[in-house]
Amino acid sequence: MTNPNNATITTVHRAAFTAGDALKIPTSRILKDDGNLYDGAELPTLDQATALKMYDTMVFTRVLDERMLAAQRQGRISFYMQCLGEEGATVGSAAALTEQDMIMAQYREQGALRYRGFSLEQFMNQLFSNELDLGKGRQMPVHYGSQAINYMTISSPLGTQIPQASGYAYAQKLRGLDAITLCYFGEGAASEGDFHAGMNMAAVHKAPVIFFCRNNGYAISTPANEQFVGDGIACRGVGYGMKTLRVDGADILAVYQATKMAREYALAHHEPVLIESIAYRLGAHSSSDDPSGYRSKEEEALWRKNDPIARFKAWLLRQGWLDEAADKAKTEQLRVDILDALKVAEKVAKPGIEHLISDVYAEPIPALQQQLDELKQHIRKYPDAYPITAGRFE
């Protein structure tokens, strides 16, 4: 072995520091706030239909978020998480993929899920954990997933999807598939051990995965400057020896272009790429959180101007691809549709009692079957205490 340490030796004769901020990582921006392009900015190839789908998906995400946060406040669902401020990052990246690509998200990427075709009814069934929910009512709201559209079911523990994405992408490569994996996580989750594990595994084993870090400034209440000291998350990609991009997450065209480029590279070279998207979590962490305890209204107001939807809309209008009046009517109709779907989903029954034990294993083990039989006997004795399932089994 000629280089057993796998390190490049540039000899000096007196020790010299390399500073923590030595890397100057460029941040790509295409669209200005007013919908004009930056000088020298190059538009990605984008047809009108795709652009409108991206826009509609962002609007859907925002309207759904508004409505469902309100539903949570009314006590109709137990929990909710908004994407507010990050619609451009999630939709722009998802739009750059093909449908064969796997998406492994964290939990705030409903825009990507919608872009893949998750229906309004499917959203509602999951949020109300009813018997039509693909996840059989087992996970808290927003933990979506669907095999049919290659969107891995969300897991609450932070960062666990990162090494999994490396493994999934490695399997795609081994199978010779024309597909990659895109893995979302936040700058807070990048502090988890699984981040290091997953990045290093992907780099060493050459897995075609895009690690998409949504640096949105906050992990619940903890600001990014209490989360890490280095230059964002992007600098770490370089440390793992992988191609790295940083992009303005409120600029959907920049996100789209960067992710397209990353996908092409990952697939052609069987290598991971890290993208750091810089945006701001405008909403609370979740419906259980109150940002007024840790950040100012002034700060929020400043970032509210950096709205990915308004920016993209301005560009679409300039392009002549969007009709303002029709768009307004469409959004109004969407509000109605969402409320209607909500009212339907909340009346659908909860999953049957057999789903307490199904899917723990491919087939229930004997002990589980016995525990279910005993439980049914108990419920028969006290039906009033178990109104969801009592009377729904033989």
Add this chain to the structure above:
Amino acid sequence: MAKMNMLQAINNALDLAMAKDDGVVCFGEDVGHFGGVFRATSKLQEKYGKARCFNTPLTEQGIAGFANGMASQGMKPVAEIQFADYIFPAFDQIVNETAKFRYRSGNEFNVGGLVFRTPYGGGIAGGHYHSQSPEAYFAHTPGLKIVVPRDPHQAKGLLLAAIACPDPVIFFEPKKLYRASIGEVPEEYYELPIGKAEVLQQGKDVTVLAWGAQMEIVQKAVDMAAEHGVSCEVIDLRSILPWDADTVADSVKKTGRLVINHEAPLTGGFAGEIAATIQKMCFLHLESPIERVCGLDTPYPLALEKEYVADHLKTFEAIMRSVNF
């Protein structure tokens, strides 16, 4: 049939599984060209290529996470954790991810076919970081299957069954027996049932239950007891999760007594779960309290290993206490 030690039997099982199914991939620390620190994956890289048998960086959580991802794509990763003592960085990936993959997705995704192979147990002068038996931690996690073989024949058949299993399996290998246990092993592909105990010796006075490396320890004790006129029924549990309560209960209903032996510490050990279940299933048949012969509630010692372990003499004493109660 061929004479094999346990490592050869495991290597042979992996070889057959990889030949049978392109989706079977072996990886872990030093697993590639070197064939693992115990050589369980010897020659597999040579035979199946670097893409299907490879070294990983030193990251147990990374290995487990990577394995979860591969299995969820439909492949069958056989991931080695070099020592069971080092499985804990992977605990979250195994307990929160592997075990719940199918359940939490409503069967949209699963990690069936995933096997974690890991050498466990004492008897190699390994002290507390090369000797632990952590099966009870995982037995508390619905969604996992846990298997422990006692000899080469069992190791091959159970490992092939684990790889074929639609549920994820942790396969604990008694490293003390890797080279010490030698036996006749069929050369062809075969599976042994997961979740089924095996009665190794019929008896009428007391049931003696163990698994893995402890089987030969309890056999020694049982032979001593026979010299004292005590007839023991010997059962190898083989699977910790799910465990075969019916076979154990049927035996205890016949003998009226039960002695459980395991290497892991007493408190919170799997013997406690067995004792609780069997006292309920066999209450009116029991002639004496259920005995547990286990490790002490201390870290696994080095210099005083002999004193610590659940050896044949302690087991013999427990058998005699049980029959003389």
